[in-house]
Every structure is written in C-alpha cells, then in structure tokens.
Amino acid sequence: MKPPKRLQPLIDEGMVDTVLRQLMSGKEATVYVVRCGDEVRCAKVYKEANQRSFHQAVSYQEGRRVKNSRQARAMEKGSRYGRQMAEEAWQNAEVDALYRLAAAGVRVPKPFICFEGVLLMELVTDADGNAAPRLNDVELTEATALDYHAQLLQQVVLMLCAGVVHGDLSEYNILVDAAGPVIIDLPQAVDAAGNNNAGAMLERDVDNLATYFSRFAPQLASSKCGKEIWGLYQAGLLKADTVLTGRIKENKRPADVGAVMQAIHLAEKEEEERRQRMQMAE
Structure with missing residues (x-):
C-alpha cells in the first residue's frame, strides 16, 4: 500500500522498508503492519490531540515526568508549548511503560523505537x-x-509491582496470542506511586475484567480483587506471586472527606478543560 505521510520519516531513515496494510484504527491511534528487514512489525501512528476521542484528563497527567520545571509549568498553564510537551509526555508514557513492563515479565508487545510520533513495536x-x-x-x-x-489478574499484579497502572484496561485493549492474553494500549498508563488516582484506576481496570469475563463465568461478578490488590500494594505486601482471594474485609472507618473533595475538584477541573478545548475548536 502507499505509505501514509506520518510513516514516511521512518522509511526515509531506514527503520521501515514497506508498509503492508492497515491493521486497525482506534480512538488514539492507527496501527499499520510494516516490514523491517526480515521482520514484520507494527507501527502505531498516534493521532493528533484534536482527533482523539480519548483526551488527556488531569487525573492521567498527574505524576508524569518531564525534562525540566519550565516544561512542567507550561503544561500546567496549557500554553501552546505546554500542549506540545503534554503531547510528547502522553506518547512517551506508552514507550516508557512498555519497556518497564517487558523488563518485569508482563506480557506486552516488545517496543523498538518511538520516532516522529510513531511507535514501532x-x-x-x-x-x-x-x-x-x-x-x-x-x-x-x-x-x-x-x-x-486469572492470567490477567497476575499481569495486573506484575504491572503494579513494577509501579504501573494501565488506567484503561478492558477487553478492547487485550490481544490473545497462542499463549494467552497480551496487554496493549498504554499511553494513559500512570505511575502507581506518583498519581493520587492510581488506586481508583486500578480498581476500575480489575472491575472491567470481572464484568467482561462474568458473561462467560458468572461467579466472577462478585470478585473484589481490585480492592484486594491495591490494599496489599499500599501495605507493602504485594508480590509477583501473591495469591488473591477475591475477598476483602469490610472497612468501617469514616469516609475520607478530603479525598472525596479532591476527587470532586479534579472532576471540575477536567470539565473546565473540556469546555476550553471545545471553545478553542470552534
């Protein structure tokens, strides 16, 4: 097929020889099957921010590392330079997560390079x-x-032991190869220790898995593994070989009003940013 414009720089640099076909187009990127020498790989072409249906929420950006304080301030202010830096941080999050998780033994695609907004893996x-x-x-x-x-819960545990929470895990970003599930699509991955929303995101990821698989195995509907995993992580007791029970002790302590107010504040801030993006697009 004719090479898409965004893949031409990789062809010019000799990283890609031939674009074979488009594999899929999702909310955040379009993926192509490409030939690189003797190997067939895939090239994930990230969509521009205004073309994605999955927007960078404040809750995902928290705790992401940038090169210097100037970039961090620009991202916080939402200037043109700041938006560019936020876009780079969003793309780099997936590359960093893939390398980190592959080293930890998590079943993810092996990354090769991210160049000009294209991830080759x-x-x-x-x-x-x-x-x-x-x-x-x-x-x-x-x-x-x-x-x-069971395999995916083990992968979630391995991810958390490596300090990473997927943040958008569902049946739509899990592939199935000959050995079982492989986790993909990680640009929204967050640092477990650096993001105050990581616990809620992990519980949502695990709940998504239980909801989907309970269609075929109804007994999974009552599983509470998300809270169990996060509780063990917070207590410093989570290990790669931790055996989960799917049960948790009832928490009778008063609600953390401060945490609730923080969540409300973040939601309000995200809504304000959404309105600003809509106004800029008009």
Missing part, C-alpha cells in the same frame, strides 16, 4: 502467524474465561 500474532485478535473478538468457554481472567 512487535506484531503480536496467533498460532498461525496472523495478527492476534482482540479479546472481545474471541469466543470463550467458561473454563477459558476463568483461565484468562
């Missing part, structure tokens, strides 16, 4: 060598659902 394939399907496109039995759910 491993093409995940099925047993026949074809591009692996998404989890939501795979027919599951009850036994397989229970197995995949």
